[in-house]
Amino acid sequence: MTIATKTKYQLETFWVPGGQDENPAYALSLTNNTDQPLEGFTLCVSGPARIDPEATVEGGRLLTRLSNHAEFAPPEGFVLKPGETWTVKALGMSYHPKHWTDGANAGYVVLADNNTVPVSVAPTRAKGDNAALTRGSVVYPVPKVAPVSVSVVPWPSAVSVSGRLAPPVGLDLQSEGAEADAAVQSFKSLTGGLFPVEGIVRPAAEGGFPVLLTLADGLAAEAYSVRFSTSRVTVSASASTGFLYGLITLAQILRGARLHPETFLFPASGEITDEPALGWRGVHLDVARQFYGTAEIEQFLRIMAWNKLNRFHWHLSDDEAWRVEIDAYPALTEIGAWRGHGLKIPPLLGSGPQVTGGYYSKAAIRQIVALAGNLGIEVVPEIDVPGHCYAMLQAIPELRDPAESGSYFSVQGFPDNCINPAREETYRVLETIFDELIELFPSKIIHIGADEVPLGAWSGSPEALARLRDVSGEAMATAHAARLNVITNTHGADEIDGSGAAVLQAEFLARIQNFLASRGCVTGGWQEAAHGNVIDKSKSLLFGWRTVEASAALAGEGYDMVVCPGQVYYLDMANSQAWSEPGASWAGWSDPEKLYAFDPVEGWSEAQKKHLLGVQCCIWSEPMTDRGVFDRLVFPRLSALAETGWSLPERKSFARFEALVGLMPILYGVYAEK
Structure with a gap:
């Protein structure tokens, strides 16, 4: 006892x-x-x-x-x-x-x-709130009567099916050609990881229903068709990703019919034709504030693929931690990956006195990137510079001017957290780091952050002030020096347009982008990367996190845009304004219906829409110590974002989505108590 x-x-x-x-x-x-x-x-x-x-x-x-x-x-x-x-x-x-x-x-x-x-x-x-505190994903029960007869999320472009077959116990996949063969192997791995005992893929000897994969020229890489008959199903596509998406749609239909036969059917005839509305359907995951092991990342990628999401934006560094192995600078992970009492990075965001944290070895990254590629997902790494670098500076203090005095503060309350753009050492270190990163990530998109540089950044650095004086004159340098030891960003991120910090950041961004372009890479950045209008628009893309209007304005200036406004698409924001809900609300709040109904290009002109790459939800991990909180904040909003990226606006229906989304997997399996 x-x-x-x-x-x-x-x-x-x-x-x-x-x-x-x-x-x-x-x-x-x-x-x-x-x-x-x-x-x-x-x-x-x-x-x-x-x-x-x-x-x-x-x-x-x-x-x-x-x-x-x-x-x-x-x-x-x-x-x-x-x-x-x-x-x-x-x-x-x-x-x-x-x-x-x-x-x-x-x-x-x-x-x-x-x-x-x-x-x-x-x-x-x-005070004044005694409601039970919530955690775990909201349960969306499958109704007895659904608005549609088959279960697919995100909803396809065209569905015309009829008749009903007894749901088969599994699918016997018969592929022809390298693209189809690759998709079959990826699909086996995917379903085995998500639903290990369901036997979605099984041979005819075990009752598997014949599924023939046939090559169809003329379809886009992510497009597919699924044709039903009483004797077999035919999946057609032109590329492995299209085949994979067709098989995912078929498997979702099968699971719906098997698990809820009173609501959904397995068709006897008809066809589904499908392709995405937007090319970029992304998810950002912050692994700096909280660490997620390789197994968690891999399972999350499987869930992304099941939702037909195709970009994984991997936020590998921030003030709180550095998470990627760099051979040239082992201190980055020896110091920057760990928090604890007495360490250079103290316990933060729910970590206790013991040493906690972790980082991704190069072997682990290659494994994760390979899995993502097999699932039709491009991995975009982010190293956030020149701000959000507190952990990096603890490991490599040479990136701060040794004669710098005083302090400035970031929006999150970190002092002196920006690497110095006036130091040659800064570029030598970053170029070495980026060269090692580029070798790991075949997407050749390197996200460099560029967000939330404090208004007073480098105001106590003689090197930075001298450079500012050379570029913008004595008055600008004097004004910037006056910002030293002023506590800024106490309640929000300062706008730095027109400031000395913006001038210095612009010089930094132009040089880093030129370097990345010399390596054949596209530079990604948060919308602040547009400060100074110095980056090459043909070799960059921006992520608009503030408002749809701000993203539209940048698109109008010729920047290619991924829309991810914090008010709706930041999944660390709470599902409601109630104290009992987990999450934050500094940017706003959005429940699944609000996110689902949100128009990411409302008010955009046709010219602006030509620069729309797609949409992305962002998972910032400050409140994610409790993995039950993760499930509540991320699901089913992740699926709502997926349908926005895939389905044309006129094909969307929240009533249908609500009836189907309960069949979608979640990461930790933590559901809210009824």
Whole structure:
């Protein structure tokens, strides 16, 4: 028999939004469950909640604040007796928490001898909200009567089927030619990974229904047709990806008919013809804030393929971590891939005092890229520069001007997080890193970030100010130097157009793009890469994350655009405004229906639409410590985005989507309690 015991120390956090009689306040209460007094200690917590560096703190002192990592000390001489609680209250947050995952989700006590003790942390509660906290994907039950007779997500271009066969137990695939053979092997691997015991692919000896794959000239690479008869199914395509997508559609129909025969049928006749509306149907995954192992990435790629998504934007570096092996600079992963108490990168975003993190070896990356290629997915790596480089600078401090003084701060509360564009060492290091990356990623699209450079970046660097003086004159350099030690970006990302930071960033971007172009690569960047209008539009693409209107304006300037506005397509945003929902809401919120109905090119002119590459959802991982939160935030919104990218607007129907999406797989299998 197991006897339950209390943890030594327990932390509860509480958010008071403020009102007529009280100011907004964030309270942290530590309870001593031991039989010994606690003294000479400090309390460390990590967010996403960020204490404002100028906050007033009651009941203790704020010793350290690095982004969402905060260390508090009680008053001098304070003793936390057994069974008692100490409360420290911060009157000032960098942003006001809106959801239960905004608060502290990890903590530990540092004892007087510098040893650490983990603390049990309860989800943050908000004053006036007692609703049950939610996690796990919302369950979308398959109805008895659906708007359509076959189950396919995303919905095809044309569906004309009739009759009903008894659903076969599996599919006996008969391929002709290299393209079809490759698709069969990929499909076997895909279904075996997603549905290992269903036996979707099986020989005739085990009851597999004949499926013939035939080459059809004239179809686009991702297009296909599926023709049904009583004796066999014929899948036609011109390329392996088209064959794979045809087989995925057929398998979705089979699963629907087998699992819900009262709702869906397996057709006896008719045809489905299909091709995507948009060429770029992407998903961005941030692996810097939280780390996902190779097995998780591979399963996520399988789910992407099942949704006919074809671009995996892999966010491999940020302030919080560096996640890719670089032979020339082993310190990047030795230092930048790990967080923990006493390390150069402290516990952040739910990591405790123990060493946590990880990185992708080159062997793992090759394995992942190969799987993606077999599934029709291009992998686009991102190394975010020149901002969001705190982890990189901890590993390679030479990328900062050694004479730099003072500090500037990023929107996420990291000091001095930009590599210096005025240093030749910066370009030598980056060119070496990019050369190693290019060898790993055959897509030859290298995303360089370029977002959220702080307004005061490099304002204390003599090298940067000298370069700015040469380029833009004394007045600009003097104005920029005045931004040193000014706490900017406390509540949002500053617009830097026209600033010294924008001028220096533009010089940096032009040089990096020229280098990548010399290696035969296209440069990707967030929309801030357009600062200064210096990058070659014919060799670049931009990702519009702020608004549809901003993306349209950039398209009008001739930039090729992937549309991913944070208000709707950022999947770390909560499903509703309720405190009980996990996620964030600094950009907005969007439930599956809102995302599904969203028009990514509303108001665009025909000339602007010529520069539309496609759409992408972005998974930022700040709230993803709990994988049940991942499933709730990502699914089924990922499938809603997939249908926007694949199906023409006039073919969309949320009522149909809602009836079918419950059959789509999710990553961790965590569903919300009914």
